[in-house]
Amino acid sequence: MPVITLPDGSQRSFAGPVTVAELAADIGPGLAKAAVAARVGDRLVDTSHRLEADAEVAIITARDEDGLEIIRHSTAHLLAQAVKQLFPGAQVTIGPVIEDGFYYDFAFDRAFTPEDLEAIEKRMAELAEADLPVHREVMNRDAAVTFFRGIGEEYKAQIIEEIPADQEISLYGQGEFKDLCRGPHVPRTGLLKAFKLTKVAGAYWRGDARNEQLQRIYGTAWADSKALKAYLRRLEEAEKRDHRRIGRDLELFSIQEDAGGGLVFWHPHGARIRRVMEDYWREQHTRAGYELLFTPHIALEDLWHTSGHTDFYRESMYRPMEEDGQPYQLKPMNCPFHVLVYKDKLRSYRELPMRWAELGTVYRHEMSGALHGLMRVRGFTQDDAHVFCQEEQIEEEVLRVLDLTLEMLGDFGFTQFEVNLSTRPEKAVGSDEIWEKATKALQGALERKGLEFILDAGGGAFYGPKIDLKIEDAIGRKWQCSTIQLDFNLPERFEMEYVAASGERRRPIMIHRALLGSLERFFGILIEHYEGRFPAWLAPVQAVALNITDKQADYVDSVAKTLNNQGFRVDADLRNEKIGFKIREHTMQKVPFLLVAGDREKEAGSLAVRSRSGEDLGSMSIDDLGKFLARQVAMRGRSVMED
Numbered sequence: 001m002p003v004i005t006l007p008d009g010s011q012r013s014f015a016g017p018v019t020v021a022e023l024a025a026d027i028g029p030g031l032a033k034a035a036v037a038a039r040v041g042d043r044l045v046d047t048s049h050r051l052e053a054d055a056e057v058a059i060i061t062a063r064d065e066d067g068l069e070i071i072r073h074s075t076a077h078l079l080a081q082a083v084k085q086l087f088p089g090a091q092v093t094i095g096p097v098i099e100d101g102f103y104y105d106f107a108f109d110r111a112f113t114p115e116d117l118e119a120i121e122k123r124m125a126e127l128a129e130a131d132l133p134v135h136r137e138v139m140n141r142d143a144a145v146t147f148f149r150g151i152g153e154e155y156k157a158q159i160i161e162e163i164p165a166d167q168e169i170s171l172y173g174q175g176e177f178k179d180l181c182r183g184p185h186v187p188r189t190g191l192l193k194a195f196k197l198t199k200v201a202g203a204y205w206r207g208d209a210r211n212e213q214l215q216r217i218y219g220t221a222w223a224d225s226k227a228l229k230a231y232l233r234r235l236e237e238a239e240k241r242d243h244r245r246i247g248r249d250l251e252l253f254s255i256q257e258d259a260g261g262g263l264v265f266w267h268p269h270g271a272r273i274r275r276v277m278e279d280y281w282r283e284q285h286t287r288a289g290y291e292l293l294f295t296p297h298i299a300l301e302d303l304w305h306t307s308g309h310t311d312f313y314r315e316s317m318y319r320p321m322e323e324d325g326q327p328y329q330l331k332p333m334n335c336p337f338h339v340l341v342y343k344d345k346l347r348s349y350r351e352l353p354m355r356w357a358e359l360g361t362v363y364r365h366e367m368s369g370a371l372h373g374l375m376r377v378r379g380f381t382q383d384d385a386h387v388f389c390q391e392e393q394i395e396e397e398v399l400r401v402l403d404l405t406l407e408m409l410g411d412f413g414f415t416q417f418e419v420n421l422s423t424r425p426e427k428a429v430g431s432d433e434i435w436e437k438a439t440k441a442l443q444g445a446l447e448r449k450g451l452e453f454i455l456d457a458g459g460g461a462f463y464g465p466k467i468d469l470k471i472e473d474a475i476g477r478k479w480q481c482s483t484i485q486l487d488f489n490l491p492e493r494f495e496m497e498y499v500a501a502s503g504e505r506r507r508p509i510m511i512h513r514a515l516l517g518s519l520e521r522f523f524g525i526l527i528e529h530y531e532g533r534f535p536a537w538l539a540p541v542q543a544v545a546l547n548i549t550d551k552q553a554d555y556v557d558s559v560a561k562t563l564n565n566q567g568f569r570v571d572a573d574l575r576n577e578k579i580g581f582k583i584r585e586h587t588m589q590k591v592p593f594l595l596v597a598g599d600r601e602k603e604a605g606s607l608a609v610r611s612r613s614g615e616d617l618g619s620m621s622i623d624d625l626g627k628f629l630a631r632q633v634a635m636r637g638r639s640v641m642e643d
Contacts, residue, residue, distance in 0.1 A: 003054045014051075021047040021187065024059050034061040036070050036191055037184040044070075046136055046184040062191065062223035069097050074134070074186040075124075075195045075221040076102040081177035082123035083217070086116075092179065093155040093205065093214060100231060101220035105203050107155060112200045112215055120217070121197045131190030132174045136183060144169040144180070155205070156180055194228040195221040198235070207367035237475045243527035244373040250532055250589060252540075253374065253523075262371040262378030264520050269540035272569065276538055277519060278359060280411070281383055288404045290357040290385060295337035297361065301327040306493055307336040316364045334360035334384045335487075335512060339494045342388055342508075347498040352508060353389035353397050359519070360384050374524030381519045387511040388496075391434070394441035394509055395448075398467070398484055402449050405482050405515045409471060412522075413529060413637030416472035419451050422459035429463055430488035438486045438509070439465045463489030473529040481517040481525070486510075533612065536592045536632035542569045543593040543629065544586045545607065548579045555602045559595065559622060566626050568633075570595075587612050592632070595625065 004012045004023060012026060020040075024047065025032035035047050037060040044066060051057065060067040076095035083090050083106060095104030106112075112120075139147065141163050148156040160169060160180060172181045174189055186192065197219045205211035220235075222228040247253045252270035255261065266274055282292060301320045304310045309317065313332060320327035331337065338356055347354070361381045370376050387397050409417075421442055424435045442465055446453050453467075460466055464486035470478040487510040490496070497505045516522040526538070536542050543563070547556040553574045560572035573582050579596065586594055595607040607625060609617040620628060 002051050004051060005054075005056045007058045017050045017052040019047065020045060020049050020051065020057070020059070023051065023057060027059070031059055031061070034063075034191075035059050036062055036067045036074075036186045039066065044184050047187045048136065049184075068221075068223060070184055070186060071192060071223065072097045072102045072221045073181070074189075075192050075219065076104050077172065077174065077177070077179050077181070077185065078124050078127055078189060078192055078195075079104050079120065079197070079217060079219060080106075080179060081127060081174060082120045084177060086119055086123055091153055091155055094159070095179075101198070101218060103216050103218045105205075105214040105216050107205075107212065107214050112217065117197045117200060117217070121195075124192075124195065124197075127175070128189045128192045128195075130175075131188050133188050134172060134174045134185050136185070137171050137173065139169045139171060141165050141167060141169055144171070147178075148180070192221065194223065194225045195219055196228060196232060203369045204367070207369045209368040234475055234477075238477070238528070241475070241528040241531045242373075243375075243524040246527050246532040247374070247524075250540075252527070255371075255373070255377075260378070261368050262366055262376070264374060264377055264379065270523070272540040273523065273534070273538050274519060277516075277523070281359065281408075281516070284404065284408055285357045285385070288355075288400065290355040293338065293341060293356050293358040293360075295334060295341070295358060295360060296331070297363075298328045298330055299337070301329045303336050303340075304329050304332075307333075307339075307490060308493060309333065309336075316366070318363055318365050330363040331360075332362055332364055334358055334362060334382060335386065335490060335510075336494075338384075338386045339490055339496060339510075342496060343494060347388075347508070349390060349498055349500050349506075352498060353387050353393050355385065355387050355397075357383075357385035374520045374527075377518075377520055380521065383514055383516045383519065383522075385513050385515075387513070388498075388508040389511065390498075390500075390506075391437055391509055394438060394486065394511070395444045397511060398442055398445035399448055401484050401511070401513050401515075402445055402451070402467075405469065405484075406449075408515055409469075409482065410638060411636040412526065413535065414471040414473070417451075418470040418472070418478055419446065419453040420456045420459070420468045420470070421446065421453045422456040422461075422466045422468065424460050424465065425458045425462060427462055428460070429492065434488060435465065438488075442467055442484070442486070461485055461487075463487045471525075473525065474531075479525050481522060482515050483513065483517075485512040487512055532590045534590070534592075535635070535637045536629065537634075537636045539590075539592050540569065541571050541589070541591050542633070543571075543595055544591050545570060545572045545595040545597065546579060546582050546586075547572075547574055548596065548598040550576065551599060552597045552602045556595075556597050559597070559607060562622055563626060563629070568626070568629050583610075587614075593617075593629070 002014055020038040024035040037047060038045055039058045039060060040055050062068060062071050080092045080095055087108060091107040093105040093107065095102060141160060144160045145157045170182060171178050172183060172185050197217060199218050201216045203214045203216040205214055220231055222231060250269060251267050253267055254265045256265050309332060317332050318330045320329050359381050361379060363379050366376060366378050389397050423439055466483060466485040468480060469482035470480050472478055491507045491510050496508055498508050500506045545556045545560045547553050557572045557574060560570045563570040583594055590612055592612055594610050597607050601607050606619045606621050609620050611617060
């Protein structure tokens with residue numbers, strides 16, 4: 001007689017085994033109707049799952065995070081079913097859940113059109129309305145290969161052939177459609193009520209450009225139509241803020257395919273912003289007690305064997321290059337280089353903690369299908385740093401990193417965060433004792449800083465626990481940028497030591513930390529956060545001085561030179577164009593301030609100042625204008641004028 005314990009602590013007893021669906025019905029008809037799955041202990045299961053023994057059970061609905069993911073996965077199957085009904089010659093490949101939605105890749109002999117997407121979405125709605133029951137069945141591997149090959153699904157057969165022969169294969173079916181999946185899935189298609197197909201794009205089979213081209217249909221799914229409409233509004237806003245379009249319009253950067261995909265070319269205006277970011281980064285780190293390093297871009301491949309990267313990271317590394325019979329490797333990480341600097345001599349406990357930072361360019365072999373503007377590239381500069389310390393210094397050093405992180409992110413205009421604390425996974429290096437000390441140190445630093453956090457049990461790296469900060473941008477999207485990771489692995493692999501106060505040799509603790517992540521990706525986030533309207537301290541051109549007629553040309557030119565000599569980035573537009581035309585053009589370029597001079601301003605030694613939003617800020621003398629710009633720059637991203 002199973003006894004089921006519910007999340008509120010209440011219990012229900014049954015005379016014999018019951019399904020999750022029957023349990024939900026016993027609790028109430030509303031829950032029975034809304035149930036999409038259940039969590040039994042730590043495991044997600046279908047509503048058809050039988051409960052045969054005592055268990056802790058939580059019924060999952062579309063309102064739950066797990067439920068929403070199941071809704072999205074089930075909607076991906078609904079998409080595949082609709083495509084197969086409308087285009088029987090299409091082959092299905094994979095259809096995973098992604099952030100805010102899902103996609104499914106198809107092999108088809110022609111490109112899907114916008115009209116096709118409309119027809120597919122309409123058929124999906126019809127299938128949802130039909131409220132088809134969804135059922136799970138199990139096959140052995142060879143039978144599953146035979147089944148999918150028999151219905152012409154060669155890609156599915158390839159996937160299954162790579163699964164061990166003794167492993168059960170689960171299939172989910174609805175109507176005539178069956179798909180390979182671990183599940184769980186919704187019990188019926190009628191629970192899929194709020195979805196939208198968003199776009200179609202090219203993709204390569206298994207993400208490899210050497211393989212055949214597929215078509216990827218993207219979609220989104222939500223618990224209800226209200227949430228869907230809110231998301232679609234955010235999507236429209238995100239399209240307006242797309243950093244690739246804004247970067248092109250403002251001539252900030254480009255990805256030159258002639259040089260290879262995923263490689264960023266910083267144009268003059270983008271390079272100005274990068275220089276400001278780098279100068280600020282170095283200044284802040286120097287103030288925070290870091291020494292700056294510069295390390296090479298390549299090293300002997302043996303270094304990456306020692307660090308373990310060739311064991312765990314080979315697919316993201318470029319192939320070695322041969323020189324004098326020895327293989328050299330482009331660096332995917334800066335960490336081993338900092339370790340070598342540490343090992344250059346024997347260290348004493350009196351030298352610890354040691355804080356070393358580097359804007360180090362690294363190279364990752366990303367698949368072409370994964371590249372995305374500045375957000376996913378093959379060569380990028382990490383704002384990397386490593387702290388080498390003793391065990392008892394961990395909490396204080398983590399607190400220092402948090403202080404610096406929050407200060408810097410605030411200066412860039414980010415004040416809302418989601419904080420995650422990730423603990424020991426099943427496979428890990430280091431003793432239980434040091435893991436417990438390290439995790440407590442991270443938690444202690446977060447609590448001392450007054451930061452609420454989400455515990456990600458088992459989500460740490462194999463080499464240590466970590467803190468991740470996700471910044472929230474102007475339209476509510478979260479971006480993973482800052483991370484603080486403790487490492488017991490590299491000090492062991494490289495046999496790092498310091499001489500303790502007792503005279504014995506000990507291993508230091510290594511703290512990996514990045515505050516911005518990579519300059520390229522962070523710049524892309526900044527572009528979208530500000531929609532290209534950078535605060536004055538970051539703007540590539542902080543102000544443009546404009547003459548109304550040729551009579552003021554020399555005056556305007558001298559004003560621009562004076563302000564530039566004061567350290568501001570000011571251009572002079574002396575073209576023989578109407579003032580309204582010039583104002584519109586520089587407003588479109590999102591220049592923060594426009595400085596206009598006619599005869600009256602020239603006579604008075606002043607300028608009429610207006611913001612890019614069109615606000616009249618009045619006339620200012622050159623001295624007052626310099627003070628005004630200095631105040632705007634000093635505010636950084638913490639308080640900018642309304643646009």
